[in-house]
Amino acid sequence: MTADSVTLLGLVRPLAVRITAGRALRVGARTAKAALGALLAVEVGNLVLPLATVPVSTALTLAAAAGAILTVIAAFLQRVDVLTASRLLDVQMGLEERTSTGVEIALGRSPVTAMGRRVIADASARVAAVRGKDAFPLRLPRDAVFAVGLAVVLAVWTAWLHGLTVPGTPARRTTEVIRQEGRRLEQFAQALQSRARTNRAVQTRRFAGQMRELGVGLQDRRLDRASALGRVNELGRQAEAIRREIDERVRASRPAGPQNAGLPENLFRRDTVQRQIRQLRELASRLDDASSSRQDLLNRLGQIAQEGGGSQPADVQRQLQQARERLERGDVPGAGQSLTQALRELEGLEGLLADEEGLRNAQQQLDQSRTRIAGGTPSDQASPETPPAGEASRPAPGPTRAQGEGTSPDSTPTPQGPNEGVTPGTGQGTEKLGAPTPRLEVQRTPERVKGAQGEGDVSASDVVGAGRPGTPRVGSSGSEPGLLRQVETYMERARIPARYRALIRAYFQRLAQLR
Amino acid sequence: MTPETFAGVYDRIRREVSTVIVGHDALIEHVIIALLADGHVLLEGVPGLGKTLLVKTLAQSLDLQYARIQFTPDLMPADIIGTNMVMQDASGRRFFEFQRGPVFTQVLLADEINRATPKTQSALLEAMQEHMVTAAGVSYTLVEPFFVLATQNPIEMEGTYPLPEAQLDRFLFKLTVDVPDLMQLVEIIDRTTAADLPRVSVVASQQDVADMRRLAREVEVASHVKAYAARLVRSTHPDADGAPPLVRRVVRYGSSPRGAQGLILGAKVRALVAGRANVSFGDIKSLALPVLRHRLILNFEGEAEGIQPDAIVGAVLEETPELEAARTT
Numbered sequence: 001m002t003a004d005s006v007t008l009l010g011l012v013r014p015l016a017v018r019i020t021a022g023r024a025l026r027v028g029a030r031t032a033k034a035a036l037g038a039l040l041a042v043e044v045g046n047l048v049l050p051l052a053t054v055p056v057s058t059a060l061t062l063a064a065a066a067g068a069i070l071t072v073i074a075a076f077l078q079r080v081d082v083l084t085a086s087r088l089l090d091v092q093m094g095l096e097e098r099t100s101t102g103v104e105i106a107l108g109r110s111p112v113t114a115m116g117r118r119v120i121a122d123a124s125a126r127v128a129a130v131r132g133k134d135a136f137p138l139r140l141p142r143d144a145v146f147a148v149g150l151a152v153v154l155a156v157w158t159a160w161l162h163g164l165t166v167p168g169t170p171a172r173r174t175t176e177v178i179r180q181e182g183r184r185l186e187q188f189a190q191a192l193q194s195r196a197r198t199n200r201a202v203q204t205r206r207f208a209g210q211m212r213e214l215g216v217g218l219q220d221r222r223l224d225r226a227s228a229l230g231r232v233n234e235l236g237r238q239a240e241a242i243r244r245e246i247d248e249r250v251r252a253s254r255p256a257g258p259q260n261a262g263l264p265e266n267l268f269r270r271d272t273v274q275r276q277i278r279q280l281r282e283l284a285s286r287l288d289d290a291s292s293s294r295q296d297l298l299n300r301l302g303q304i305a306q307e308g309g310g311s312q313p314a315d316v317q318r319q320l321q322q323a324r325e326r327l328e329r330g331d332v333p334g335a336g337q338s339l340t341q342a343l344r345e346l347e348g349l350e351g352l353l354a355d356e357e358g359l360r361n362a363q364q365q366l367d368q369s370r371t372r373i374a375g376g377t378p379s380d381q382a383s384p385e386t387p388p389a390g391e392a393s394r395p396a397p398g399p400t401r402a403q404g405e406g407t408s409p410d411s412t413p414t415p416q417g418p419n420e421g422v423t424p425g426t427g428q429g430t431e432k433l434g435a436p437t438p439r440l441e442v443q444r445t446p447e448r449v450k451g452a453q454g455e456g457d458v459s460a461s462d463v464v465g466a467g468r469p470g471t472p473r474v475g476s477s478g479s480e481p482g483l484l485r486q487v488e489t490y491m492e493r494a495r496i497p498a499r500y501r502a503l504i505r506a507y508f509q510r511l512a513q514l515r
Numbered sequence: 516m517t518p519e520t521f522a523g524v525y526d527r528i529r530r531e532v533s534t535v536i537v538g539h540d541a542l543i544e545h546v547i548i549a550l551l552a553d554g555h556v557l558l559e560g561v562p563g564l565g566k567t568l569l570v571k572t573l574a575q576s577l578d579l580q581y582a583r584i585q586f587t588p589d590l591m592p593a594d595i596i597g598t599n600m601v602m603q604d605a606s607g608r609r610f611f612e613f614q615r616g617p618v619f620t621q622v623l624l625a626d627e628i629n630r631a632t633p634k635t636q637s638a639l640l641e642a643m644q645e646h647m648v649t650a651a652g653v654s655y656t657l658v659e660p661f662f663v664l665a666t667q668n669p670i671e672m673e674g675t676y677p678l679p680e681a682q683l684d685r686f687l688f689k690l691t692v693d694v695p696d697l698m699q700l701v702e703i704i705d706r707t708t709a710a711d712l713p714r715v716s717v718v719a720s721q722q723d724v725a726d727m728r729r730l731a732r733e734v735e736v737a738s739h740v741k742a743y744a745a746r747l748v749r750s751t752h753p754d755a756d757g758a759p760p761l762v763r764r765v766v767r768y769g770s771s772p773r774g775a776q777g778l779i780l781g782a783k784v785r786a787l788v789a790g791r792a793n794v795s796f797g798d799i800k801s802l803a804l805p806v807l808r809h810r811l812i813l814n815f816e817g818e819a820e821g822i823q824p825d826a827i828v829g830a831v832l833e834e835t836p837e838l839e840a841a842r843t844t
Contacts, residue, residue, distance in 0.1 A: 087737075087739055087838055088838075091837065091838060096789075096791060096793075096795035096796075096797060097737050097739075097740055097793055097794065097795040097796060098791070098793055098795075100737045100739065100740075101735050101736070101737040101740070101793035101794075102793070104737050104738060105735060109738065110735070113733060113735075114733075115518075115733045115734060115735055115792050116735055116792075118518065118792040119735050119792045119793045122791070122792060122793075494815060495814070495815065496815055497815065497816050500815070500816075500819060
C-alpha cells in the first residue's frame with residue numbers, strides 16, 4: 001500500500017466513525033420514541049381496557065435504557081466501513097466519486113496504475129479539505145425530539161389523566177371491582193381489628209390497621225389494576241412475613257428432646273390451649289380455697305399434666321412439674337406461683353395462635369381480592385365478610401364467642417357487646433373455610449345414550465316450465481367471417497392491446513363491407 | 516499523454532470546430548467524445564442544419580481522411596465497400612482487382628443513411644464493428660481511427676427506411692440536431708455570407724487521437740459506478756426488477772450490453788474532458804440519453820401512443836438510485 005493510499009484511508013476512517021455514530025444515534029432515538037409511544041398508547045388504552053401500566057419514572061427510564069442499549073448495539077453491528085463512508089462522502093459533498101474510486105484502489109480492489117495513483121492523490125486532496133462536521137453533522141435526531149415530546153405527554157397524562165376510564169368499558173368495570181374490593185377489605189379490617197383487640201392479638205390488630213388503609217386506598221377512583229394489585233400483593237407479603245415470625249416463636253415453644261421429635265407441626269391448637277388455660281385458672285382458684293384437700297389438688301394437677309401430654313410448651317411442663325413438687329412439699333403459695341407462671345406462658349401462646357389465625361384469615365381475604373381484581377370479576381356477595389371464627393374461638397368467653405358464631409345463616413345476629421368492634425358477630429362467611437373435601441377414589445364411567453339411525457323418505461320435485469315460442473332479438477347482418485378470423489389471428493400474434501382491437505376490427509369490417 | 520494534455524487537445528478540437536459550426540455545443544462535445552471513445556454517431560435532424568459541415572470540419576481539424584457517401588434508394592452495397600473489377604496488365608493478361616469503395620477512409624459521413632434500403636445500410640455493419648471490410652472472400656482492414664458519422668432524416672419523412680436494430684446498436688450515440696435559435700441563425704448568416712469564410716486548421720494529429728483513445732480506456736471506474744450503469748441498462752428492460760412502470764408498459768426490448776459498454780466508454784472520455792481521472796455518476800447520467808435512446812424497441816402500445824425514447828430514458832434515470840445499499844438520510 002502506498003503512502004498516498006494510507007493517507008486517503010486515514011482521512012476517510014474518522015468520517016466512517018462519524019457516520020456510524022450518527023446512524024447509531026438515530027437508531028437509539030427511534031427506539032426510545034417507539035418505546036415511549038407504546039407506553040403512551042398503553043396509558044391511553046387504559047381509558048377502555050384495564051392494561052398493565054408502569055410508573056412514569058419507570059417508563060422514562062425504560063425508554064432511555066432501551067435507546068441507549070440500541071445505540072450501542074447499532075454502533076457495533078451497523079458499523080460503516082471505509083468504502084461505504086467514501087461513497088456517502090462523495091454523494092454528500094459532490095466529490096464526483098473521486099473518494100470512493102480512490103478508496104477502492106487504495107484498498108487493493110483493482111491494480112494501482114498511473115491513473116489510479118492520480119485518483120488517490122486527487123481524492124486525498126479533496127477529502128483533506130472536507131470538515132467532518134460539515135459533511136456529516138452529528139445533530140440531534142428528529143426522533144429524539146419526538147421522544148422528548150412523547151415523554152412530556154406521558155408525564156402530563158400520568159399526572160392529570162391517569163386512572164380515567166370510559167363508562168361502560170372493561171376498564172370502568174375493573175375500577176368498580178377495585179373499589180368494591182376496597183370497601184370489602186375495609187369492613188373486614190374493622191371487624192378483624194375489633195376481634196384482635198378482644199383476643200389480645202397485638203400483631204393482628206396492628207396489621208388490621210394497615211389492611212384498613214389499603215381498603216380505603218383501593219377506593220380511589222384513579223387507581224388502576226396494576227397499582228391495586230401491587231398494593232394488595234405488598235400487604236400480602238407483609239402478612240406472610242409476620243406470620244412466619246409468629247410461627248417461629250410458636251415453634252420455639254415446642255417441647256424439646258429426642259422423645260418429642262415426632263410431634264406434628266401444628267402441635268398447639270388454640271382450643272386446646274384455651275382449655276388448658278381454663279383448667280389452670282380453675283386449679284389456681286382451688287389452691288386459694290382452703291377446703292380443697294392437697295391430694296385432690298395433686299390429682300387434678302396430675303390430670304391436667306396428663307391431658308396436656310406432649311402438647312404443652314416446655315416451659316409450661318416445667319412449671320407444672322415444679323408446682324407439683326411444691327404442692328407435695330406443702331408449699332401451696334409456691335405451687336400457686338408456678339401455676340400462675342404456667343398460666344402466663346399459655347396465655348402468651350394463645351395470643352400468638354390468635355395472631356396466626358387472624359393473619360391467615362386476612363391473607364385469605366387479600367388472596368380473594370387479588371383474584372377478583374386480576375380477573376375483573378366483582379364479589380358475588382352483597383355484605384362484607386367478617387373474619388371467620390375458627391373452632392378455637394368457640395369456647396372462648398365473651399365477645400369472641402359472639403363474633404365467631406355468625407357464620408351460620410340460621411343464627412340470629414348477636415347483639416353488640418360493650419367492648420366490641422364496629423360490627424361484631426354479623427359476618428356471613430359464605431366461602432369455604434374448612435379443609436377441602438377429600439376426592440372420591442372411584443373410576444368415572446361416562447354413560448352415553450346410543451340410538452339407532454333413523455330412516456325416512458326424501459321427497460324432491462323439479463318444476464319444469466312449458467316452452468314458449470318467441471322471436472330472435474339480434475338483428476342479422478352481413479359479415480366476412482374468414483377475414484375477421486384472420487384479423488383476430490394477426491392481432492393475437494402481434495399482441496395488440498385489448499383497447500385497440502375494437503378499432504382495428506371495425507376498420508377491417510368496414511373494408512369487408514366496401515368490398 | 517497525460518490527462519492535462521488530453522484536456523488541452525480536446526479543448527483545441529472543440530474550439531476549432533466551433534469556429535465553423537455555430538451553436539450546437541452539446542452536439543460538438545458528444546461527437547468528439549464518441550470519436551475519442553472509439554464509437555460511431557448517428558445524427559438525426561432535418562436537412563440543412565449543418566450535420567455534414569460538422570463532420571467535414573471535424574475531419575479537417577484532425578487531419579484525417581474524409582469521405583462522404585450520399586445514401587439514395589438505388590445505392591448498392593458495392594458502392595460503399597468497393598468491388599472487383601477486371602483489369603488488364605501490359606501483357607494483355609486480364610485479372611480481377613479490388614477497387615476500394617468510399618468506406619476505406621477515416622472519417623466517413625454516411626449522409627441520409629435512412630434513404631438507402633436496409634440491405635445497403637447493413638453493408639456498413641462489419642466496417643463499423645470490426646473495422647474491416649470483406650469482399651469476394653477477402654478481408655481488408657480499415658485505417659485507424661475509423662469513425663462513421665451517419666445522418667438521417669426523421670423517419671416520418673417520405674422515402675425513408677428505418678435502420679435495422681442491429682445497425683442502430685452499433686452506433687455509440689444517437690444525437691439529435693436541433694434547429695438553431697434566432698441569435699445562432701444570425702451568426703450563421705454572418706459567417707457564411709461574408710467574403711471571408713472561416714478556415715479550419717489542423718489542431719491534432721492522428722497520433723494524438725490514438726493516444727487520447729488509449730488514455731481514455733485507462734480512466735478508473737469505481738465498482739458502484741459500474742453497477743449504476745449496469746442497473747440503468749437493466750432498467751430499460753420491461754421484465755427487469757427495477758424497471759419503471761413506463762418501461763414495463765411501452766418497451767418491448769431494452770438496451771443491449773453495448774449500451775452499458777457505451778455508457779462507460781463515453782463516461783471515461785467525459786471524465787478526462789472534465790479534468791478527472793475517474794468516472795462519476797454525473798458522467799453516466801449526462802450520456803444516458805445519447806447512448807440509450809436508439810437502443811429501445813417500443814411495443815405496439817408505445818408506438819401507438821407516440822412515446823418518445825427520451826421520456827423513457829428520463830424515467831429510467833429518475834427511478835434508478837445511484838447508491839443501491841448505502842444512503843445518507
